[in-house]
Amino acid sequence: MVTKQFTGSPEDADLRRADSLAREIFSDVANKWAFLIIEALGERTARFSELRDEVEGISHKMLTQNLRMLERYGLVERTVYPTVPPRVEYTLTEPGHGLRATVDTMCGWTHQYLGDIESARRRFDAGRDE
Amino acid sequence: MVTKQFTGSPEDADLRRADSLAREIFSDVANKWAFLIIEALGERTARFSELRDEVEGISHKMLTQNLRMLERYGLVERTVYPTVPPRVEYTLTEPGHGLRATVDTMCGWTHQYLGDIESARRRFDAGRDE
DNA sequence: CTGAATCCGCGGGGATACTG
DNA sequence: CAGTATCCCCGCGGATTCAG
Numbered sequence: 001m002v003t004k005q006f007t008g009s010p011e012d013a014d015l016r017r018a019d020s021l022a023r024e025i026f027s028d029v030a031n032k033w034a035f036l037i038i039e040a041l042g043e044r045t046a047r048f049s050e051l052r053d054e055v056e057g058i059s060h061k062m063l064t065q066n067l068r069m070l071e072r073y074g075l076v077e078r079t080v081y082p083t084v085p086p087r088v089e090y091t092l093t094e095p096g097h098g099l100r101a102t103v104d105t106m107c108g109w110t111h112q113y114l115g116d117i118e119s120a121r122r123r124f125d126a127g128r129d130e
Numbered sequence: 131m132v133t134k135q136f137t138g139s140p141e142d143a144d145l146r147r148a149d150s151l152a153r154e155i156f157s158d159v160a161n162k163w164a165f166l167i168i169e170a171l172g173e174r175t176a177r178f179s180e181l182r183d184e185v186e187g188i189s190h191k192m193l194t195q196n197l198r199m200l201e202r203y204g205l206v207e208r209t210v211y212p213t214v215p216p217r218v219e220y221t222l223t224e225p226g227h228g229l230r231a232t233v234d235t236m237c238g239w240t241h242q243y244l245g246d247i248e249s250a251r252r253r254f255d256a257g258r259d260e
Numbered sequence: 261c262t263g264a265a266t267c268c269g270c271g272g273g274g275a276t277a278c279t280g
Numbered sequence: 281c282a283g284t285a286t287c288c289c290c291g292c293g294g295a296t297t298c299a300g
Contacts (some may be wrong), residue, residue, distance in 0.1 A: 008205070016175040022240045025247055030236070032160040048269075048282055059274055066284060074250025085281040090222055097248075106232045110152045113225040117155055120204025120225075178262055194263060215261040216300075259289055 027071065033058060033066045035103050036097065041076065045091035075099060163188060163196045165233050168226065185196035189198060205229060206243065 028034075033055070040054040041048070052063055067090060070076040075096035081087040092100060141175055157163075163185070170176065181257040197220060200206040205226035211217040222230060 018241075018244060021248060022237075022244060025240055025244075026165070026236070027162045030162040030165050032157045035156070035160050060283090061273060061275090065273090072251050072254040073247045073249075074254075080282090084280090086283090088282060095239075095246050098239050098243060099236070102232060102236045105235060106156070106229070107152075109225075109228050109232055109250065110155055111148075113228060114148060114152060114155075116225050117203045118151060120137075121202055123205075124202040190263085191295090193292085210262090213261095214300090218262060234269095243295065 028069055029073070029075075033062050034070060035106070037063070037066055037070065037119075038075070038092065038100050039103050039107065040093050041090060041096075042100065045079075045089045048088050048090070053091065059102065070096070156226065158199055159203070159205075159229070160198075163192050164200060165236070167193070167200065168194055168205070168222065168230050169233050171220060171222050171226075172230065175209075175219045177222070178218050181220065200226070 002029075036055045036058070037051060040051055046054070048063070051067075052058065052060065067076065067078070070118065071078050073095075076090050076092055077093050079089045079091070081089070167181060170181055176184070178193070178197075179249065181197075182188065185193065195230045197206065197208070201208050203225075204223055206220050207223050209219045209221070211219070241248070
């Protein structure tokens with residue numbers, strides 16, 4: 001990940017710091033639930049339960065967990081309306097939208113190569129020799 | 131993920147199939163190890179041990195596992211040279227390069243928003259009220 | 261060197277119950 | 281409705297060993 005080899009020089013210290021932080025972000029954010037949530041959010045602002053319905057297969061726990069993580073990194077904004085029953089809305093921030101572009105690209109990629117991938121998989125599963 | 135609501139009509143059958151396949155690919159491929167491997171491969175062709183050294187923190191097992199998965203989907207090509215000791219080289223296919231574009235974008239995104247993300251996280255960890 | 265297989269511990273993640 | 285906490289189990293994933 002654009003990781004150059006570092007010397008021992010002092011000005012490399014924060015480079016290394018930035019790099020390790022980047023890897024950390026990368027490791028946390030590059031997982032399917034985070035991606036699916038971001039994709040589900042898209043332009044609109046959505047409530048917790050809406051997201052749960054939209055992101056199919058996600059559990060209550062995984063949703064909160066990932067939402068916290070995304071909020072922590074400032075990728076989604078969480079707005080609480082002090083009504084009863086409570087109403088909480090999530091929306092993408094600017095960095096969040098930036099990431100959404102990436103996710104969208106990947107969705108496009110998936111559909112673009114769907115055929116190739118499917119046949120490749122069939123070939124592989126058939127045993128790649130015989 | 132571009133998932134429209136389906137009716138019961140017959141022509142929706144393969145749409146639903148394609149969609150579930152897309153989700154499957156998405157779920158498998160959208161994980162940090164796969165991304166890091168793809169990023170590590172980049173333009174060049176690399177050997178197993180090179181990848182292991184390059185993708186920092188990955189275990190022997192995770193590397194083989196992800197390489198198999200990527201090979202299965204036809205994203206990387208595996209070439210075995212029948213020498214002794216054996217030499218195996220991995221390289222991205224065309225679909226693989228397509229995905230790499232996405233991963234690269236995400237790397238760029240990471241560095242672009244590094245500052246915002248870091249301060250957001252600091253703010254969050256400090257407790258977002260007090 | 262590549263990689264399949266086995267063992268196994270730990271934590272991811274589901275289900276449930278409980279607060280506000 | 282949103283969120284935390286607890287329990288608990290299955291499977292991810294690391295370490296190691298064996299084979300080609």
